[in-house]
Amino acid sequence: xxxxxxxxxxxxxxxxxxxxxxxxxxxxxxxxxxxxxxxxxxxxxxxxxxxxxxxxxxxxxxxxxxxxxxxxxxxxxxxxxxxxxxxxxx
Numbered sequence: 001x002x003x004x005x006x007x008x009x010x011x012x013x014x015x016x017x018x019x020x021x022x023x024x025x026x027x028x029x030x031x032x033x034x035x036x037x038x039x040x041x042x043x044x045x046x047x048x049x050x051x052x053x054x055x056x057x058x059x060x061x062x063x064x065x066x067x068x069x070x071x072x073x074x075x076x077x078x079x080x081x082x083x084x085x086x087x088x089x090x
Contacts, residue, residue, distance in 0.1 A: 002083050004076055005057060008037055009049060009084060016043045016084070018052055046084050053077050 002009045008019045019037040026032060040056070043049045057073045 002080055004053060004080050005073065007040075007053060007056065009053075009080070011084075014044075016046070016049045017041075018043070018049060018056075020056075046081060049084060050077060050081055 003021070006021045008021060010017045010019065018040045020040050021035050021037055024031050024034050024036055041052055043052065054074065054077055057070075057077065
């Protein structure tokens with residue numbers, strides 16, 4: 001599993017899964033403040049994963065007008081492409 005910002009990428013023999021990481025906010029939960037993962041999308045290729053991560057991340061940063069963060073995010077995704085390729089080979 002690989003983490004980029006508030007997303008995790010996991011894979012099996014057939015596909016990649018992008019999961020969004022959130023924080024449990026329910027005060028009644030015994031795990032309040034802990035993280036949970038929600039499946040967002042499934043993809044067959046590294047290129048599809050990269051495209052979707054860029055789309056998801058860019059929307060967030062552009063909505064907040066944080067263009068410096070856009071560049072940092074894009075660089076982060078670019079670095080993780082190599083790790084994804086290696087993960088898929090395992």
